Amino acid sequence: MRKSAMMVLFFSVGLFLFYITMRMVSAISQGYAWTEMDWNSDGATSISEFIASSDIGKLKTNDGERSCIEYYSYKDASTIRLDCD
Numbered sequence: 001m002r003k004s005a006m007m008v009l010f011f012s013v014g015l016f017l018f019y020i021t022m023r024m025v026s027a028i029s030q031g032y033a034w035t036e037m038d039w040n041s042d043g044a045t046s047i048s049e050f051i052a053s054s055d056i057g058k059l060k061t062n063d064g065e066r067s068c069i070e071y072y073s074y075k076d077a078s079t080i081r082l083d084c085d
Helices: 002-029 047-055
Strands: 056-063 066-073 079-084
Touching: 002 047, 047 056, 056 079
Parallel strands: none
Antiparallel strands: 056 066, 066 079
16 A cells, blocks of 8 residues: 555556656746746746747737847737837
């Protein structure tokens, strides 16, 4: 009984670590600069913002004559942030 409980615990921890690793790999593959990932605009990029960047897309747009970059959520296409020149 004790051995099976330990196996379940190790499996659960391993699964969690695998999930976090895959989210981090996905975030890295987005190609954002560390400063771009400051989604709450507090001046610093936290680990949670880094991991959240795996769910955020980037689109170049125009707002009148200004060139902009829209960051949007993959989940529902809502705008996370709009940076314009």
